[in-house]
């Protein structure tokens with residue numbers, strides 16, 4: 001009697017764990033980003049043809065390997081990542097504030113690297129952000 005109960009409880013726990021792990025693997029949207037106040041109010045400077053060109057150069061050097069030439073998230077390194085990358089042409093991305101984009105692009109999280117050391121000046125950071133906005 002007791003053994004049966006334990007077996008039943010075990011199979012229930014296993015079943016529940018299976019369902020939970022399967023459903024999280026199928027989630028279409030990654031975990032939501034939360035922009036800290038410090039970044040939320042940031043405003044991008046006005047873009048110029050020069051800033052976009054500079055942004056493209058920096059993007060090619062630092063971002064293309066994962067995000068891909070056209071920003072679809074299909075760079076050569078993307079396949080080896082666990083996280084699915086949203087395309088920069090996606091409506092959800094286009095609708096973000098400057099501060100949201102800055103936080104995601106410069107600070108990052110998990111598999112999205114931090115770029116504070118590689119993109120040193122604010123000009124460089126905004127140039128890349130403006131460039132990905134054109135993709």
Ligand code: HEC
Pocket residue numbers: 030058059062063064065066067077081083084085086093101104105109110111112113115128129132
């Ligand atoms: C090593 C691979 C890698 C490199 C290099 C990389 N990224 Fe990412 N990026 C990611 C991944 C993975 C995500 C998704 C992260 C997540 O959702 O947790 C991401 C997400 C982002 C997002 C947020 C997109 C969204 O869902 O809103 C922005 C913006 C971004 N990256 C910009 C950049 C910029 C700009 C560069 C270059 C300066 C860059 N990334 C370089 C892997 C990379």
